[in-house]
Amino acid sequence: MVRFFIIFIVLLAGLFGLELTPWAQAWVVEPWTRTLASIATGIVTMFDADVVASGKVIRSAANGFAVSIEAGCNGVEATLVLLAAILAYPAPSRYKFLGLGIGVVAVQALNIVRVISLFYLGQWNFKVFEWAHLYVWQALIMLDVLIVWLVWVRRVPVVDGDDLLHPPPPPALAAG
Amino acid sequence: MTSLSRFVLIALAWLPVTFVVWYVAAPVLLWPVRMLAVGVASAALGDLVRSVTADGATLTFLTSLKPGRTDTAGIVSVDVNMLLYAFGLPLFAALTLAAGGRRARTMLIGYVALIPFMTWGVLADFMKNIAITSSPLIASQAGFSALQREMIAFAYQFGSLILPAVAPAVAWVLTHRRFLEQLRASSR
Numbered sequence: 001m002v003r004f005f006i007i008f009i010v011l012l013a014g015l016f017g018l019e020l021t022p023w024a025q026a027w028v029v030e031p032w033t034r035t036l037a038s039i040a041t042g043i044v045t046m047f048d049a050d051v052v053a054s055g056k057v058i059r060s061a062a063n064g065f066a067v068s069i070e071a072g073c074n075g076v077e078a079t080l081v082l083l084a085a086i087l088a089y090p091a092p093s094r095y096k097f098l099g100l101g102i103g104v105v106a107v108q109a110l111n112i113v114r115v116i117s118l119f120y121l122g123q124w125n126f127k128v129f130e131w132a133h134l135y136v137w138q139a140l141i142m143l144d145v146l147i148v149w150l151v152w153v154r155r156v157p158v159v160d161g162d163d164l165l166h167p168p169p170p171p172a173l174a175a176g
Numbered sequence: 177m178t179s180l181s182r183f184v185l186i187a188l189a190w191l192p193v194t195f196v197v198w199y200v201a202a203p204v205l206l207w208p209v210r211m212l213a214v215g216v217a218s219a220a221l222g223d224l225v226r227s228v229t230a231d232g233a234t235l236t237f238l239t240s241l242k243p244g245r246t247d248t249a250g251i252v253s254v255d256v257n258m259l260l261y262a263f264g265l266p267l268f269a270a271l272t273l274a275a276g277g278r279r280a281r282t283m284l285i286g287y288v289a290l291i292p293f294m295t296w297g298v299l300a301d302f303m304k305n306i307a308i309t310s311s312p313l314i315a316s317q318a319g320f321s322a323l324q325r326e327m328i329a330f331a332y333q334f335g336s337l338i339l340p341a342v343a344p345a346v347a348w349v350l351t352h353r354r355f356l357e358q359l360r361a362s363s364r
Contacts, residue, residue: 001353005346016338017330077337081345134260136195139267142341143191146271146348147184154180154360 007088015080030056033074036108040115051119058119065123067115073133075111078141079104085149091156099152110144179362187274194266194273202233205265205287206258210235212295217302224306224318226251233258237302241317252314254305260336261297264290264344271348275355286347293343297335304332 018024033056041053050062056074059066071077086099114137122129198205210230217225217237226238234255241252268286272279307320307328320328349356 001350005350008346012338012342013334016334020330020333071333072337078341081338081342135263138341139191139195139263142264142267142345143184143187143271146345147180150180150356150359153356 004088004090008084011084011088012081015084016077019076019080029071029074029076032076033069036074036112036115037069040112040119043112044116044119058115060119060123063123065119067119067122069115072138073111073115073118075108075114075141078107078111078145081142082107082145082148085145086152089153089156090159092159095152095156099156103148103152106148107141107144110141114141180359183274183359187270190270190273191266194269198262198266198269199259202259202262203230206233206262206294208291209258209262209294209298212291213298213302216295216299221303233262235298235302239306241306241314243311244313252306252310254302256298256301256305258294258298260301261294261340262290264293264340267341268344268348271344272351275348275352277352277355282351285351286344289347290343293335293339296331297340300328300332300335303328308332 019029034053037053037056037058041051041058044051044058048060050060052059052061056069057066058069082103083100086096086103089096091099118129118133118137121132210228213235214228217228224239224241226240229236229238234257237254237256239252239254243250243252265287268290269283272282272286306318307315307325310318315325
């Protein structure tokens, strides 16, 4: 268990530090954020034609309201948390790749729901938007990451070193 | 319905309740965070922080910094919304309530464990305000080196984008290993 958490924390801090570098921002984070805005706008225009994306900004042409997708709202940090949790957990490599592939899609899919919901909440009531933006959706995205990780952990075979979900027996039993 | 699905649905059902309780009780729940922030600020930043006052969940740091070169009367104050770093509390509570077991004891353990992480976010927010986002005149009075400003920026980013969400999840996993093992066993 200690090994898992040490690897998880080191990986997470390293990945997060890497994310903050100008190179990662320019080549990964900003392009992804613009893509996210385009995907969200593409979905929204299926039922609301007055919405346009400009870079990382989604704007309503009808009333001028706009949201800008910033750090913390582009799902990158949530993805890094899932990445670190899956890589740190003792499991065969192919399970890790599969878990990462499906998990990242699951996290980003909910993040698109977050962006779209915030876009409309902001037009309806700014106080509700603030609450949802700053507190509720942050918790929901982390809950999503946790659920994805739990679903994945339930499916991976037990390997040596997996003492996170297989705690050693109590001393009395161990002695017996 | 699987045991995991049931657990997720119960956690989602608890989440609105825990969020309301958290918001209403925030001044009380975050009192230890305030005290720890005041203690750390006094010990480590005593020359910068004159006092810290609270209004609900907002902390106001009164600093010894001057807002302008010629203005000797005013001082710089920084407001920090503690809720920004504490939304993990209702998440931890909802997960704990959904998992069952010794809920009160576990919630107390989780709450105490999360206090340092929330304090980290609050203090890093304050430091970021005076060292990075304030005017150059104020930032220069604070006297931080370039390396220190980089460290403050990282501490703020980590304390606002990662820790508030990850710390409660990690605390929950650590306090629910037996439950997680049961979840895993039920899938086999």
